[in-house]
Amino acid sequence: MAGKTLYDKLWDDHLVKQRDDGSALIYIDRQLLHEVTSPQAFEGLRLAGRKPWRLDANLATPDHNVPTTDRERGVEGIVDPVSRIQVETLDKNCDEFGILEFKIKDQRQGIVHVIGPEQGATLPGMSIVCGDSHTSTHGAFGCLAHGIGTSEVEHVLATQCLVQQKMKNMLVKVNGKLGPGVTGKDVVLAIIGKIGTAGGTGYAIEFGGEAIRDLSMEARMTICNMSIEAGARVGMVAVDQTTIDYVKDRPFAPKGDMRDKAIEYWKTLHSDEDAVFDKVVELDGSAIQPQVSWGTSPEMVSAVGGNVPDPEAEADPIKREGIVRALKYMGLQPNMSIGDIKLDRVFIGSCTNSRIEDLREVAKVVKGRKVSPSLKQAMVVPGSGLVKAQAEQEGLDKIFIEAGLEWRDPGCSMCLAMNADKLGQGEHCASTSNRNFEGRQGFGGRTHLVSPAMAAAAAIHGHFVDVREMMN
Amino acid sequence: MRAFTQHKGVVAPMDRSNVDTDMIIPKQFLKSIKRSGFGPNLFDELRYLDEGKPDQDCSQRPINPDFVLNQDRYKASSILLARRNFGCGSSREHAPWALEDFGFRVIIAPSFADIFYNNCFKNGLLPIVLDEEKVDQLFAEVKAEEGYQLSVDLEAKTVTTPSGQVFNFEVDDFRRHCLLKGLDDIGVTLEDAELIQSYEESRRKTAPWLFSRGA
Numbered sequence: 001m002a003g004k005t006l007y008d009k010l011w012d013d014h015l016v017k018q019r020d021d022g023s024a025l026i027y028i029d030r031q032l033l034h035e036v037t038s039p040q041a042f043e044g045l046r047l048a049g050r051k052p053w054r055l056d057a058n059l060a061t062p063d064h065n066v067p068t069t070d071r072e073r074g075v076e077g078i079v080d081p082v083s084r085i086q087v088e089t090l091d092k093n094c095d096e097f098g099i100l101e102f103k104i105k106d107q108r109q110g111i112v113h114v115i116g117p118e119q120g121a122t123l124p125g126m127s128i129v130c131g132d133s134h135t136s137t138h139g140a141f142g143c144l145a146h147g148i149g150t151s152e153v154e155h156v157l158a159t160q161c162l163v164q165q166k167m168k169n170m171l172v173k174v175n176g177k178l179g180p181g182v183t184g185k186d187v188v189l190a191i192i193g194k195i196g197t198a199g200g201t202g203y204a205i206e207f208g209g210e211a212i213r214d215l216s217m218e219a220r221m222t223i224c225n226m227s228i229e230a231g232a233r234v235g236m237v238a239v240d241q242t243t244i245d246y247v248k249d250r251p252f253a254p255k256g257d258m259r260d261k262a263i264e265y266w267k268t269l270h271s272d273e274d275a276v277f278d279k280v281v282e283l284d285g286s287a288i289q290p291q292v293s294w295g296t297s298p299e300m301v302s303a304v305g306g307n308v309p310d311p312e313a314e315a316d317p318i319k320r321e322g323i324v325r326a327l328k329y330m331g332l333q334p335n336m337s338i339g340d341i342k343l344d345r346v347f348i349g350s351c352t353n354s355r356i357e358d359l360r361e362v363a364k365v366v367k368g369r370k371v372s373p374s375l376k377q378a379m380v381v382p383g384s385g386l387v388k389a390q391a392e393q394e395g396l397d398k399i400f401i402e403a404g405l406e407w408r409d410p411g412c413s414m415c416l417a418m419n420a421d422k423l424g425q426g427e428h429c430a431s432t433s434n435r436n437f438e439g440r441q442g443f444g445g446r447t448h449l450v451s452p453a454m455a456a457a458a459a460i461h462g463h464f465v466d467v468r469e470m471m472n
Numbered sequence: 473m474r475a476f477t478q479h480k481g482v483v484a485p486m487d488r489s490n491v492d493t494d495m496i497i498p499k500q501f502l503k504s505i506k507r508s509g510f511g512p513n514l515f516d517e518l519r520y521l522d523e524g525k526p527d528q529d530c531s532q533r534p535i536n537p538d539f540v541l542n543q544d545r546y547k548a549s550s551i552l553l554a555r556r557n558f559g560c561g562s563s564r565e566h567a568p569w570a571l572e573d574f575g576f577r578v579i580i581a582p583s584f585a586d587i588f589y590n591n592c593f594k595n596g597l598l599p600i601v602l603d604e605e606k607v608d609q610l611f612a613e614v615k616a617e618e619g620y621q622l623s624v625d626l627e628a629k630t631v632t633t634p635s636g637q638v639f640n641f642e643v644d645d646f647r648r649h650c651l652l653k654g655l656d657d658i659g660v661t662l663e664d665a666e667l668i669q670s671y672e673e674s675r676r677k678t679a680p681w682l683f684s685r686g687a
Contacts, residue, residue, distance in 0.1 A: 019646065022645060022646070023646035025664060027668070029682050037564065039505035040507045040565075054672075056685055064502075082526050083503055086505060123681065133563040147587055148587070148590075149563055149568075149590065155657065159658060159661045159662060159668065161661055163646065197490060198556060198557040198583055201557070201586055231557070265679065297490050297492075319489075321488070322488070416494075416499050418503065435494070437492045437494045438494070438517065439494060439517045440499075444523075
């Protein structure tokens with residue numbers, strides 16, 4: 001019999017019941033909650049007279065709607081009354097049901113997918129859900145983690161379980177070593193460019209290979225975070241010493257004997273040598289270049305030295321139509337150089353790229369340089385209050401401010417523009433976020449997805465440049 | 473949840489691939505703490521020419537006459553015909569809520585994004601996967617004939633065209649069962665409460681750190 005994949009092991013360890021109809025009950029170890037996708041779930045519990053099954057499995061924080069300025073005023077500082085009601089509703093629900101919440105003025109507040117790992121609330125081998133598609137981030141720890149809808153948030157609150165069908169196994173193997181200046185973000189954009197935004201639909205993806213093994217936890221989180229942009233709800237990386245070292249001493253992580261016991265188990269969280277995957281995709285890591293998205297889908301990417309595509313060269317009529325539509329929305333011409341795209345704003349942040357390592361990368365590029373006067377705005381939004389404090393302790397904030405970058409308070413911010421941070425109509429933005437959909441960062445806004453280092457380089461020049469040329 | 477057994481209705485063609493959930497319901501409407509009332513803002517950025525705001529009276533807004541749902545022949549549609557990877561992106565259940573609130577009961581496409589597909593079943597909305605070739609044929613027929621209707625039978629797992637052509641589709645048994653009966657699946661899961669408790673007890677022994685929160 002063939003060995004098990006990491007996904008098979010995680011599935012088996014969380015299986016409560018296999019039903020005859022092919023569906024299964026899967027136990028959930030951790031649920032993360034935020035203000036946007038939880039209010040209707042709590043209301044559903046109330047209407048049905050149900051109580052949460054296990055309070056200590058839940059952790060909540062407001063992130064999507066919070067402002068990134070004026071935070072000392074707390075909830076009162078949220079100018080938009082509709083946003084404020086949503087944050088207040090989360091506070092009320094967590095207080096009423098007894099769920100631990102890092103509220104807006106708590107230093108531990110931040111983007112759910114940043115604070116889970118930061119607190120050790122994300123531990124290897126856990127099953128983790130959240131009403132947010134970027135929950136795949138936590139797969140970087142060898143977790144079975146994925147986004148769910150609000151009905152399922154309610155289901156997990158009430159039963160600590162989810163009804164699931166087992167997915168297929170895919171291995172994405174990135175061989176060799178990444179070149180200097182090439183980051184986790186470039187790797188995942190290159191993967192999406194190769195397999196497409198539906199390439200992973202129906203699969204749980206495990207990212208492996210030498211290039212992945214060499215990456216830090218932050219970079220692995222960036223890659224797993226964007227699995228959903230390749231269509232896969234679940235993205236994972238096997239546990240190794242890098243994982244175990246990262247988790248050690250986090251507030252929610254086990255201590256003493258319990259930690260030793262946990263580590264023993266965590267070390268088993270990798271695919272067996274003889275495991276069989278339904279699909280294997282291989283990439284040469286050394287050939288990956290810094291990436292820039294030019295269109296309105298994350299698969300519409302190019303190497304920084306490349307050109308915007310010509311729809312005439314696309315044989316598939318549906319894809320051709322997609323390119324035509326994207327170029328029109330983005331205001332770009334076929335065959336123009338990526339470097340000639342003029343930028344209006346730069347956004348560095350989001351659950352994809354707002355961790356300390358990301359901010360250090362930005363600081364390295366902008367140190368001693370100035371943001372281009374042609375830009376209207378360039379902002380850095382840390383992923384959590386603790387990331388912010390760490391960055392300030394390292395003096396990164398001073399480097400940013402000196403260079404002309406705005407240094408903000410933590411939240412989702414301009415990744416989806418539910419707070420006051422948004423693009424104006426027709427504006428181009430170099431963004432370290434995860435989605436370049438039409439209107440994502442503001443009505444009529446035009447998003448270009450890049451790594452933090454590439455965003456920093458673009459901020460200095462006002463257009464895209466190859467960050468590797470600035471590294472000497 | 474509203475049960476779904478059979479449905480016959482007018483078909484609207486949404487002729488673009490990778491329709492994402494930001495497009496189905498833009499973020500500013502996600503600030504609502506309710507589960508209903510999203511219909512007027514379904515496809516907001518495609519449907520209207522101005523930028524939509526929460527709690528606005530949409531009847532006064534300038535509409536985009538080119539958008540499919542603004543055309544008289546599709547205004548009463550309840551079946552949406554779509555292209556590849558429909559519902560990709562965010563997990564927001566507001567997307568199926570908006571489609572359902574507008575009046576859709578069925579969406580037919582060659583493929584759906586996983587989370588969106590799953591969310592539909594929780595809301596009495598039936599997503600149907602048909603081969604690209606058949607979807608192409610349906611697009612051609614819908615565009616050629618005003619008032620074009622399809623009949624969908626979930627029990628029989630069939631889609632029937634006006635000319636009587638029958639397409640079979642697949643849907644897994646549990647989802648089909650819940651939708652046919654309009655079941656509350658939390659209630660179904662709680663029938664296994666004892667099993668869940670015994671799983672927890674055994675995990676507390678083998679993996680106690682999962683229950684300790686750092687203690």
